[in-house]
Amino acid sequence: MSPAHTEGGLRQTRPGSASADNPSELAPLSSTLADNPPESTELGFYVHVPFCAKRCGYCSFNTAPLEDGTMARYLEALHREIDLLGGIAWSSRVRLSTIFFGGGTPSLLAAEELGAVLARIRARFDVAADAEVTVECNPESVTRDKLAGYRAAGVNRLSLGVQSLDDSILPRLGRLHDARGARVAFEAARAAGCDNLSVDLMYGLPGLDPDGWTRAVEAVLDWEPDHLSAYGLTLDAGSLWGAAGVEGLPTEDTQIDQYWRLARAAAARGLEHYEISNYARPGRRSRHNQIYWRAAEYLAAGPGACGFVGRLRYANVKATPRYCETLAGGELPIASSEHLSKGQRLAERLILGLRTADGIPAALLETRLGGDARLRDLVERWRARALLVDVDDRVRLSEAGFLLSDALFVELL
Numbered sequence: 001m002s003p004a005h006t007e008g009g010l011r012q013t014r015p016g017s018a019s020a021d022n023p024s025e026l027a028p029l030s031s032t033l034a035d036n037p038p039e040s041t042e043l044g045f046y047v048h049v050p051f052c053a054k055r056c057g058y059c060s061f062n063t064a065p066l067e068d069g070t071m072a073r074y075l076e077a078l079h080r081e082i083d084l085l086g087g088i089a090w091s092s093r094v095r096l097s098t099i100f101f102g103g104g105t106p107s108l109l110a111a112e113e114l115g116a117v118l119a120r121i122r123a124r125f126d127v128a129a130d131a132e133v134t135v136e137c138n139p140e141s142v143t144r145d146k147l148a149g150y151r152a153a154g155v156n157r158l159s160l161g162v163q164s165l166d167d168s169i170l171p172r173l174g175r176l177h178d179a180r181g182a183r184v185a186f187e188a189a190r191a192a193g194c195d196n197l198s199v200d201l202m203y204g205l206p207g208l209d210p211d212g213w214t215r216a217v218e219a220v221l222d223w224e225p226d227h228l229s230a231y232g233l234t235l236d237a238g239s240l241w242g243a244a245g246v247e248g249l250p251t252e253d254t255q256i257d258q259y260w261r262l263a264r265a266a267a268a269r270g271l272e273h274y275e276i277s278n279y280a281r282p283g284r285r286s287r288h289n290q291i292y293w294r295a296a297e298y299l300a301a302g303p304g305a306c307g308f309v310g311r312l313r314y315a316n317v318k319a320t321p322r323y324c325e326t327l328a329g330g331e332l333p334i335a336s337s338e339h340l341s342k343g344q345r346l347a348e349r350l351i352l353g354l355r356t357a358d359g360i361p362a363a364l365l366e367t368r369l370g371g372d373a374r375l376r377d378l379v380e381r382w383r384a385r386a387l388l389v390d391v392d393d394r395v396r397l398s399e400a401g402f403l404l405s406d407a408l409f410v411e412l413l
Contacts (some may be wrong), residue, residue, distance in 0.1 A: 032337050036310035037090040042128075043309070044098040044291040045121065047078070048302030049106040050320055053141070056174035057246065058202075060236035062304030063104050064320045074303075075113060077324040077333075079120050081301045084332050086124025096125050096299075098132045098288035107137035111149025118154050132157055132196075132287040139177035139185035147192035157196040157286075158189050159229070165216040169207050186223050196284060198227035203258040205233055206248035213258045214265070221269045226284040230262050231277050259403060274357045276402045293356050295349045303333075311340045351409045359396025368412060378411055 051066040051074070052059075064070065085091060099121060101114070109117075114135065121127065134157040135150055147158070164170050165179040177185070189197050199220050203213055220228065232255055235242040250258070263273060271279040275293060278286065291298050300307035304318040314337040317323045326333040340348070350368055353360035369376045382388040387401035388408070397405055 032312065033085075033307075033309060033314060033332065033334065034088045034090075036312040036339075038094060038297045038309045040297050041094050042097045042296075043094050044100065044288050044296070044298035045096045045125070046288075046298055046300040046302075046305055046307065047099065047101045047106075047117065048104065048300070048305040048316075049101055049109060050074070050104040050303045051108050052103070052105045053108070054174055054176055055240065057241045058173065058233055058235070058239055060238035060242060061104065062318050064303070066108060070320065071108070071113070073324050074320060075117070077327040078117060078301060080327040080330075081332065082117070082120045082124055084327075084330075085299055085301065091125060094126070096121070096127045096131055098291060098298075099127070099134070100288040101135045103136055105138050105141060106135050107141040107146070111146050111153060114150060114155070115153030122154075134159055134286070134288055136161060137185070137189075138175075139182045142185050142188060144188040144191050147189050147194065151193050156194075157198070158194050159198040159200060159227075160185060160189065161200045162186075162220065163200060163202045164205060164208070165219055166208065166212055169205055172206065173202075183223070186225070196226050198229060198286070199223070199225045201228065201230045201262075203230060203232055203262065204250055204255040206246050206250075208250060208258070210254060210257050210261060214261050217262050217265045221265060221271075226281050227286060228266060228271060228279040229277055230279070232259065256403065263399060272357065273399065273402075276355045276405060290356075293352045295345070295352050311345065313338050313340060347413050350412050354395075354397055354405065354408070354412075357396060359391070359394045362390065362393050362395050365395050375411055378408070382408060 048062065050062055050064040051071060052063045053066060055063055055065075099118070101109075101117075106114075118133065133155045135155050136159045137147075138161050150158075160182070162177075162182045163173060163175060165182060167178050170178060186197070186199070201216060201220060217230075233249070235246070237243075266273060266279040271281060272285075273279050274285050275289070278289070280286070290296075297309050298307055299309065300314075300316065302316065303320045303323040304316055306313065306315045308314075314334050317326060317333040317335045323333045346364070346368055349364060350360055353364075365379070369379060379388060382401065383390070386398055387404060389396060389398050389401075397408075401408075
């Protein structure tokens with residue numbers, strides 16, 4: 001099965017070369033970003049909001065409990081970080097085409113707080129007039145008024161973390177909403193004027209049978225979202241379930257069946273399967289996530305956030321208190337970084353590009369194959385099985401190829 005990526009994408013999957021919270025390593029790394037100007041004049045910007053009212057059992061992302069005073073301290077530090085990033089010499093030469101608030105639970109931010117962060121970004125950077133501005137939201141933490149406030153602040157895309165519509169499964173996941181609450185949140189977003197609305201679902205969940213999954217998919221599609229993200233459950237290191245395990249997981253065959261039920265239902269409703277885990281109506285692909293899948297460049301702010309500029313991959317300090325302390329001292333909170341080699345860049349472009357329906361240039365794949373007879377033979381066998389198909393001068397995975405992509409990705413690395 002393919003790896004699960006949440007909207008917002010690859011922000012916490014990049015290993016760094018330095019200890020995440022070693023103060024002695026922060027000072028030299030904080031100047032690294034300034035010395036690596038981007039290759040493009042168009043960047044994305046990812047903002048990590050770490051707080052959650054409750055941590056979900058499957059979640060391996062960088063989260064923190066919301067306690068008295070923690071949000072205010074975080075926001076003060078975040079504003080400082082935006083100022084420092086905007087003060088880098090090359091920042092005046094770039095334009096932000098997307099801004100994405102991920103988490104954690106960004107919708108714990110009041111509309112005024114989120115608006116202030118966006119105003120700070122606009123004050124320090126050139127933000128495109130048509131920039132896509134996305135906020136991840138949990139159903140229980142939004143109202144029509146809050147979402148109208150987000151929209152007034154410049155948010156033009158919402159990603160609603162529904163995950164399931166089964167009221168017997170949702171509490172087990174650690175979710176704080178029920179099926180009715182998810183529908184109410186979706187309707188509140190529409191009522192607030194959101195015309196670019198994505199919904200997240202998960203399959204392969206404990207206790208989720210194929211028919212229950214089909215009912216959830218059809219119910220969400222009846223809402224007519226503009227975008228649907230659907231991820232297979234993975235027990236990643238760092239999650240509660242990854243550490244302790246969980247009972248009642250469906251078999252791999254059942255997960256595959258659930259994948260195909262989703263793919264067929266989405267296609268029947270006119271949604272394009274444009275990336276392994278993502279479906280969209282025409283013109284509603286996630287512009288921010290496409291930055292990741294095209295191995296393009298993006299800045300990042302917030303505890304544990306990861307960015308990529310020039311050939312530099314960097315990661316911020318994960319612990320929120322240490323993140324705030326570092327910025328209070330006037331330093332960017334970069335904890336680790338690595339310069340990607342040409343080989344690493346090629347492998348990323350191949351793997352990320354093959355996650356999408358657009359695929360990759362055939363010449364790029366040919367460069368990777370080179371004189372590797374074993375890998376060339378594997379690729380030809382995938383072509384013979386119609387898992388990998390050629391379209392004009394590009395190569396892409398078929399629907400069946402998406403399902404088996406991990407096997408090829410490992411080889412391409």
